[in-house]
Amino acid sequence: MTKTPGRGGSRQLAVRVKTAKKRTVSSKLWLERQLNDPYVAEAKRQGYRSRAAFKLIEIDDKYHLLQPGKRVVDLGAAPGGWSQVAAKRVGSLEGRGRVVALDINAFENLPGVTSIILDFLDRTAPDAIIDALGGEADVVMSDMAAPATGHAKTDHLKVMALCEAALDFAYEVLAPGGVFLAKVFQGGTEHELLAGMKRAFKTVRHVKPKASRPESAELYVLATGFRGRAS
Template identity: 70%
Template sequence: MRLKTARGRSASSQRWLERQLNDPYVAAAKREGWRSRAAFKLIEIDDKYHILKPGQRIVDLGAAPGGWTQVAAQRVKAVEGRGQVIGIDYLPVDPIPGATILELDFLADDAPDKLKALLRDGGADVVLSDMAAPTTGHASTDHLRIMALAEAAAQFATEVLAPGGAFIAKVFQGGTERALLDMLKRDFAIVRHVKPKASRADSSELYVLATGFRGQS
């Protein structure tokens, strides 16, 4: 589908709108009640690797608008009171059944302690991070910014995960993701890159999946 160009709309905005209208994942998300197309990325990863299980404690970093939080709450049976899901974002997130939402920047000094205080027994079984800084249009700058977020998320994960826990985080291809992989390999039994089909083919977006947390040293 192509749109007639609206007066005052930039070419990039026009391309974004056309891509959204032609994206089957956007349509499926609306049809199935997910907050965003990103929900399908986590669904695909979990269907393949079986990370989320009933009764687990989940932390979702950068939760807005809530697609990953929705998936996590459904799969750990949080609505039934079996699992626990906590999402955090500096952007507002509409309430999600079974989830606790903390409206706070994850990079704030007090954010890790506030998350730990909410977690059952102070620990988590899975830490999710779909965080991404606003893009600048400069590829290397954008890469460094998202890698800094992924590294902060990984550090938090090593502080809260129970032995055997898992970590999933968004990264961009660009070279320095190797440093993050090396760091994770010290703390997890298996570390791999995954690119769900729901990630756009022309995007450098990947996810790092680390499983089998060895426990705090």
């Protein structure tokens, strides 16, 4: 189990950021939040590319999705924090499991991870993933989120559209018994989408790791026990 921040140790003093000439109030607040976020500091200390790594660590510590030897797909993987966690846990660093990171934007390669720079909506993407994995996936995971507009309803719809597209992709590449994990927003998964997931998977639940910022509306939908494409 990887140690997560916020448990013991000395308390850091809050950092205040002055408003620079070309810095907006929103960028000032974002920078201030980053500088005062213990998960950001711990990610740097442990060598993770993003604080998001701790969200996956918490979820996996509880539900044991990333078992040694598993084949994992990380959709919208850049900058690679989730892929790093997956590579360690499935053993791809030692040549056991496999991790494929898919993103439309280029990012630095990671040990134990096969990177594919491609839009997951491209019709060639499922075959490219299966080829890279050497078979169907055991886990399809997505921490993707569209750029926030600040309008809660709009942001919810955009994230749900990404989740639905990621789920359609998962149906193409998942092996029976497989797992799907994706970001949604508070308000949960849309009824129709959730009903479809319950038909296709044995168990569907919502989870919110402690590493998600308290003010954030994000949570995750976790579906386990894929019944196969016939479902």
